[in-house]
Amino acid sequence: MSPATEASEPSPVLLELVGVTRVHGDGERRVVALREVDLRVRLGELVAVMGPSGSGKSTLLNVAGGLDTPQSGAIRLGRDVLTDLDVAGRAALRRRKVGYVFQDLNLIPALTAAENVSLPRELDGVPSRQARKEARAALAEVGVVELADRFPEEMSGGQQQRVAIARALVGPRRLVLADEPTGALDSHTGEAVMRVLRQRVDAGAAGLLVTHDPRFAAWADRTVYLRDGVIVDATSDDDASELLVGAGTGRGRHAGDAGD
Numbered sequence: 642m643s644p645a646t647e648a649s650e651p652s653p654v655l656l657e658l659v660g661v662t663r664v665h666g667d668g669e670r671r672v673v674a675l676r677e678v679d680l681r682v683r684l685g686e687l688v689a690v691m692g693p694s695g696s697g698k699s700t701l702l703n704v705a706g707g708l709d710t711p712q713s714g715a716i717r718l719g720r721d722v723l724t725d726l727d728v729a730g731r732a733a734l735r736r737r738k739v740g741y742v743f744q745d746l747n748l749i750p751a752l753t754a755a756e757n758v759s760l761p762r763e764l765d766g767v768p769s770r771q772a773r774k775e776a777r778a779a780l781a782e783v784g785v786v787e788l789a790d791r792f793p794e795e796m797s798g799g800q801q802q803r804v805a806i807a808r809a810l811v812g813p814r815r816l817v818l819a820d821e822p823t824g825a826l827d828s829h830t831g832e833a834v835m836r837v838l839r840q841r842v843d844a845g846a847a848g849l850l851v852t853h854d855p856r857f858a859a860w861a862d863r864t865v866y867l868r869d870g871v872i873v874d875a876t877s878d879d880d881a882s883e884l885l886v887g888a889g890t891g892r893g894r895h896a897g898d899a900g901d
């Protein structure tokens with residue numbers, strides 16, 4: 642096989658939204674938070690979502706991860722069609738496949754880093770010993786395995802966010818949904834957390850990142866811009882990203898990598 646043939650092989654699509662519409666409220670309070678949104682995110686790909694306040698960014702993340710359901714359209718996660726599942730089915734799929742990282746460093750204060758990371762696996766029925774092993778591996782991947790036995794209050798904000806990224810992608814989970822994960826951090830720490838997220842996605846995950854800050858969006862492979870629930874612009878479309886994905890992983894396609 643020639644290198645050119647290898648290079649044209651795109652990574653599989655992990656998350657796909659087709660014609661997704663989500664309306665909140667009714668009557669005078671009716672808001673179309675998402676209108677006929679189409680989006681695909683491949684393994685190895687980090688997609689930034691930007692847009693003004695109220696444009697639908699959080700709603701997009703919530704429907705993508707099955708925390709919220711659209712009125713119409715379809716959402717596929719790997720081989721599963723989220724929008725065909727009932728509440729219990731969505732919750733199970735979410736636990737197995739999706740991790741969240743929020744702005745407010747939402748680790749459980751009474752649990753150590755390792756316990757925070759192993760908890761979702763134990764909730765999913767994985768035996769404690771294996772869950773702990775997976776947690777240590779996940780912490781090692783984000784460079785904080787030495788913090789395994791510390792409680793959140795004994796860690797810096799940036800360290801807590803690394804633990805949150807480890808928790809989001811522990812075990813077989815492959816989709817990370819990050820809503821302003823750098824919002825509570827200074828810019829230097831925020832960059833360090835973005836580097837970890839980028840590396841983790843490159844190592845075999847897909848990510849959707851809501852951010853207001855173009856410096857953090859620069860770590861993504863592409864950016865989609867939402868306005869009034871509609872994707873109005875994107876730095877490059879899926880076809881373009883297919884060509885880029887051919888280079889192997891996502892590395893080397895983002896401005897933030899230069900100083901790595």
Ligand SMILES: Nc1ncnc2c1ncn2[C@@H]1O[C@H](COP(=O)(O)OP(=O)(O)OP(=O)(O)O)[C@@H](O)[C@H]1O
Pocket residue numbers: 665666672673674692693694695696697698699700701
């Ligand atoms: N549970 C809800 N009930 C009613 N309206 C809602 C609800 N959630 C969101 N909305 C409305 O849907 C629209 C999109 O909200 P969303 O939170 O997705 O926007 P956003 O881009 O994430 O905003 P921000 O940047 O301020 O977090 C807004 O007009 C918001 O007021």
